[in-house]
Amino acid sequence: MNLIMLNSYDSAGGAAIATYRLHRGLRSVGVDSHMMVLRKGTDDCSVIGPLNKWERARAILRTKLVRVSAKLFRGHQQSLFSPAWLPERLASKVAKFSPDIVHLFWVSDGFFRIETLKTFKQPIVWTLHDMWPFTGGCHYDDECGKFRQSCGNCPVLRSESEHDLSRRVWARKRKSWEGVPIVVVATSYWLADMARSSSLFRDRRVEVIPNGIDTEKYKPMSKEAARAAYMLPQDKHLILFSAFNATSDKRKGNQFLARALEIMSQAGWGSKTELVIIGATRPEVPHEMGMKVHYMGHLHDEISQVVLYSAADVVAAPSMQENLSNTVLESLSCGTPVVAFNIGGMPDMIDHRINGYLATPFEPTDLARGMMWVLENKDRHAILSQRARQTVVERYPLLAIANRYLALYQSMLK
Structure with missing residues (x-):
């Protein structure tokens, strides 16, 4: 089986660590898995990242541009918010590998544009590591719960407008992903419940598969x-x-x-x-x-x-x-x-x-x-x-x- 796993990083952040572990685990059970990333931190040849200094510099610039642009909105300061608006060529890069399955994980920081999802020709699995896939842009909603309707008045943006950036991001997701077959995997029962209650994923198939760990590496010592x-x-x-x-x-x-x-x-x-x-x-x-x-x-x-x-x-x-x-x-x-x-x-x-x-x-x-x-x-x-x-x-x-x-x-x- 030929698999492409998409995650913004392979070593930076909790989602990257969990995804890379799964990538190595899948290869161990016979899956021809390749992991495609925006910025590469390992020397693993099965991880596909920027090929030269120019591409690496461009990846860093994309991340900075996305984060700076989010901070321009009134009141937004620290909490991560991802509009996922930058154009990219992810679909064409994926197509070169002719995968049987496209598997998304944490794809923010300028790696993935919302409209790209509908262009994949293969079956899609999306493992959730936070709430972003079903919100209007926040990664954790600070208990606001507006992802169950259509976002707006976003507390992460400290917005008082119903038609703010979060509403526009939510609307782009609804329009672009309607009719796209996605199997959603949550790594916790809590996140599965959140996904099932969301306006974007409530009609999707949602499974629960936790993160795994190499218990021979992580074991007690003196x-x-x-x-x-x-x-x-x-x-x-x-x-x-x-x-x-x-x-x-x-x-x-x-x-x-x-x-x-x-x-x-x-x-x-x-x-x-x-x-x-x-x-x-x-x-x-x-x-x-x-x-x-x-x-x-x-x-x-x-x-x-x-x-x-x-x-x-x-x-x-x-x-x-x-x-x-x-x-x-x-x-x-x-x-x-x-x-x-x-x-x-x-x-x-x-x-x-x-x-x-x-x-x-x-x-x-x-x-x-x-x-x-x-x-x-x-x-x-x-x-x-x-x-x-x-x-x-x-x-x-x-x-x-x-x-x-x-x-x-x-x-x-x-």
Whole structure:
């Protein structure tokens, strides 16, 4: 089977990492998979990206142009918003490979134009990594819910107009995609429910297939050795917070974590617990977190991630909206329990008080209660860790997930 997978990147961002893992998994089960990207970060010859310096520069320019243009709209500042308006030649590039299936993933940042979808001649699968495919341009809707009708008055754009950019983007999608056969795959039950309730996808076939992970790469290692590798204390409880732009992206929930850590400190945990942050460097004026903080910056290799997951006693994932978090999946695979709010795809992976703790959404007190509950009993912690690893081995092994996709492709070609 000849497959083309479309994703803006192959290594930058959570969707890219999950998609590239699936690409390698599909090749392992016999699929002739090629991954086509706007910007390439790996040296994998089965990933098709810009061929020369000029094409690489043009790809960077496209991304910057798209992001700057979105910021020109009144009130839009930080949240990602993608109008997907730039012309591109994606369909002709795909056609050269004569694929049996075209499989889309995260295709923003100037890689894909909305009107291109109807030009593909092959069956289409679209795996959702956020809400963008069925909204008027936002990637997470901040609970506005207007994607269920026709968008407009977009809170991400801080717009007060019914006929704003989000309404126009939604209308382009409705017009261009009407009658185009698409099988939608959500990686979490929450995102599947959102897609089924949306005005754009409510009549589509929607399946749920989670992200997979190589459980032989992401596995527990000696906590003592892991801490020694990064010169982290052996005699403290370590809480890990890992996210892209961990302290600057409001959706990742750093504001709730900071308050929860203050509550823990007031309860006597400040002197025996320290925080490790992946995805941020130490600011000139560090935030007050109620305890010592180790800033690890951005990590670019899997070994470093495994080491730090193994070094931690618990991972905090206080996102406000989240699909199927790579951080949670990786942490559990390394045997580290996770505390998160009971939102999005978190309940898919975290079984409350079984392999972690699901806190009441956006209540720092319960987030703190969950972290203390995980840490306070050594015997219980060992059981939680064992169950965390077991969860991933049973539900998310990469080759099993790849075979589920293969079965889906085969059913579409019958």
